[in-house]
Amino acid sequence: MQRVAFCLRLxxxxxxxYDKSHRExxxxxxxxxxxxxxxxxxxxxxxxxxxxxxRVEDFDATWDMIERDPxxxxxxxxxxxxxxxxxxxAQGERFPMMREVFYLA
Amino acid sequence: MQRVAFCLRLxxxxxxxYDKSHRExxxxxxxxxxxxxxxxxxxxxxxxxxxxxxRVEDFDATWDMIERDPxxxxxxxxxxxxxxxxxxxAQGERFPMMREVFYLA
Numbered sequence: 001m002q003r004v005a006f007c008l009r010l011x012x013x014x015x016x017x018y019d020k021s022h023r024e025x026x027x028x029x030x031x032x033x034x035x036x037x038x039x040x041x042x043x044x045x046x047x048x049x050x051x052x053x054x055r056v057e058d059f060d061a062t063w064d065m066i067e068r069d070p071x072x073x074x075x076x077x078x079x080x081x082x083x084x085x086x087x088x089x090a091q092g093e094r095f096p097m098m099r100e101v102f103y104l105a
Numbered sequence: 106m107q108r109v110a111f112c113l114r115l116x117x118x119x120x121x122x123y124d125k126s127h128r129e130x131x132x133x134x135x136x137x138x139x140x141x142x143x144x145x146x147x148x149x150x151x152x153x154x155x156x157x158x159x160r161v162e163d164f165d166a167t168w169d170m171i172e173r174d175p176x177x178x179x180x181x182x183x184x185x186x187x188x189x190x191x192x193x194x195a196q197g198e199r200f201p202m203m204r205e206v207f208y209l210a
Binding site: 003007022023030033038039040044045046051096097098099100102104 | 108110111112123124127128130135138139143144145146147148149150151154156158201202203204205206207208209210
């Protein structure tokens with residue numbers, strides 16, 4: 001199981017609405033995340049900075065499955081209003097990934 | 106058990122040395138972290154941004170214990186060269202804490 005994290009940035013003023021949406025994530029979206037193999041999924045926020053951390057067996061296979069699903073398309077369409085454009089991605093990245101440089105069980 | 110995270114920022118150019126230090130954390134420092142009640146401790150880095158996430162029963166009691174220990178004093182003295190000053194803290198914060206706005210087990 002991999003521990004993975006990536007970071008996103010909210011538009012100024014979007015934090016409250018973002019938080020509210022995430023207290024009320026649609027049951028079918030939660031079910032999709034679980035079905036796609038995500039566990040221990042936390043979203044942490046300070047100001048406009050978001051860090052999304054999760055466990056997955058295979059990050060790309062999981063996100064391929066999520067992004068193929070129309071439930072996710074609808075969810076992302078609602079969320080898009082809150083996000084700044086992603087920072088420049090390295091070759092092969094689908095999100096601005098963070099590298100785990102330390103781990104203590 | 107609480108899931109907590111906070112963010113720190115490295116000085117430009119310090120990432121490689123920071124990563125190297127964290128591949129070689131002193132055994133006595135690892136032992137202190139465990140003894141103080143930290144588990145599932147990951148440090149994620151992208152560029153100069155660090156996010157430190159962990160599980161603890163009582164965050165303040167754990168960090169009081171860590172900060173009282175001379176092993177930590179020596180460790181932080183070595184690490185201090187890598188960090189930018191912390192961003193402004195809210196009342197009662199000891200680190201720039203991130204709030205968990207979503208969690209899926």
